[in-house]
Amino acid sequence: MRLHPISAVSRALRYGVNGLSIPFFLVVILNTVGVGSVDWLFLVAPVGLVVGVAYGAMTYLRYEYDLGEDTFDVAQGVIGRTEREIPLRRIQNVDVSQNLLHRAFGVAVVRIETAGGGGTEATLSVVAEAEANRLRREIRERRARVTAEEAAAPAAETAAEPNAGGAAETGTDVEAGERGPATAAQSPSAPPAGAESSATEGQRPATEPTQPRELTSEVLFELSPVELLALAVTRFRFRSLALLIVAIPLAEDFILGLLLSAAAPFGGPSTLDPEVMTGQEMIAVGVVGPPLLLAASILLSVVVSTLEFYDFRLGREGDDLVYERGLLQRYSGSIPREKVQTITLTETFLMRPLGFAGLTVETAGYAGSRASQGSQSAVPIAKLDRTLALARELEDFEDLEFTRPPKRARRRYAVRYSIPIVLLLAVGYLVSTTVAQIPWYLPAVAFLVVPFAAHLKWANRGFAVGEDHLLIRDGFWNRTTRVVPYYRIQTVVSEATVFQRRLDLATLVADTASSATLLGGSPTAFDLDESTVNELQTGLRERLQASLHGT
Secondary structure: OOOOHHHHHHHHHHHHHHHHHHHHHHHHHHHHOOOOOHHHHHHHHHHHHHHHHHHHHHHHHOOEEEEOOOEEEEEEOOOOOEEEEEEHHHEEEEEEEEOHHHHHHOEEEEEEEEEOOOOOOEEEEEEEHHHHHHHHHHHHHHHHHHHHHHHHHHHHHHHHHHHHHHHHHHHHHHHHHHHOOOOOOOOOOOOOOOHHHHHHHHOOOOOOOOOOOOOOEEEEEEOOHHHHHHHHHHOOOHHHHHHHHHHHHHHHHHHHHHHHHHHHHHOOOOOOOOOOOOHHHHHHHHHHHHHHHHHHHHHHHHHHHHHHHOOOEEEEEOOEEEEEEOOOOEEEEEEEHHHEEEEEEEEEOOHHHHOEEEEEEEEEOEOOOOHHHOOEEEEEEEEHHHHHHHHHHHOOOOOOOOEOOOOOHHHHHHHHHHHHHHHHHHHHHHHHHHOOOOOOOHHHHHHHOHHHHHHHHHHOOEEEEOOOEEEEEEOOOEEEEEEEEHHHOOEEEEEOOHHHHHOOEEEEEEEOOEHHHHOOOOOEEEEEEHHHHHHHHHHHHHHHHHHHOOO
8 A cells, every 4th residue: 555645745845855955065165166157057946856856656555555464565666675574563653643634635644653663664755644554543443453362372382282182091991992991991981971061061162262352432531621731730751941042042122122132120131241240140041041941931831741642542442542642743553552661650859749640651662763762651641540440441550658767868868958058059159259259158048048959869768578569669750650560570780879879778679671761760669678578579570570480
């Protein structure tokens, strides 16, 4: 099958522009060194345009895809031909996205992601919206069928072994019969009356392949307008800070005017010229600037969150969780439940007083186009009890009491927070004695906050060991509670820095096969007593083996 005809137009235009621009730049460069003439553009540029358009059209004609019974096949390439077969059992997500232009023309981009892949395995840009939905639905159904057949294969082999043994015994009896009548002890016993019907009613024969369940859609969660507003206000999006920094040059005059107006009541300057600004004016700008930047980034974060999670829906189709979200850019995808490694409950310091929490899941080896995110939102925000209920549908973990790190860990945090203040005081004193007189001692006020910050960091860290799960909590501003099933743990690592060893502390790392682990985000319990870490390391290994053997 081929992509939507709009893809041919898009490719022809894109390659046509490239074909037009390359000769243009070549002629300009040659003309600057005295070779050729600008008049060459009227000859070379049209040729480049025609070649580019033709090549773009050929890329469309040479791009084909096919959904088979066991694989998804893609063939592409004009000069060099590339053909790929993607096993359906390896497909982890079929991601469908639409921007405003796509939605206007009724098309979508389909990305095929696989477990353990280094990137997107296949990108169909673009297909009809109905075709995108068909591919997502049929890939999920056929993947479920393939998985069910693979799961049934070992059972069929196991059932075949006794049958083979029985056939051998029967053959022996036949040979004995040829030599003479078999005795009653040698004859195989007849099955008791009703045994066959009882076996049929009691259990399915092992050789019968397991059929996948019909994939029916069930809505589990919908983000209400109130919850969307709470998400936008309580969850800061750090990408908004980067967007704001990029946007500063585009609105430089407005931003500088706003900064000068805000600094004026504090003795700010009339212009941001370092050569004429006094020390007092620099301090005024330094005091007003960061709060303005923070307020603007928070406002932009509200906009970004609203656009990203507008009309968020979470549903269930078969054994997969499916989601849709987005206003300008519409996304839809799936989270395979059998690939879930850990689940994480997130509570920002603004969410906790309001009783809200978010839920994310981390899947096995997901290294696709959004692997840097490390996880996928199952519930961006909801009331804590509702979030816990949805989390327990994925993993039935119990309520546990967390064990905090030893109190001596607070000393380590206090020292860590004090070091930047000491450095800031040293820099301020150096500036005051060499450049201009400034109140360099003002940062010393931050020492009053250090004990409280160290206590909050200590109080929001801990671990809990349950019957089937390990729970790890960390963070104050953005507190996370990670739930790790024992059977998902790959390795248990004990780590200790030089500073931790001085206090007999160590860190426990529970590695899983999730994408966050691949990016260095393994579930980690920090600054525990060294003996506790050693006990946990041994105990978790035993629980892992017990979980794998079903004991």
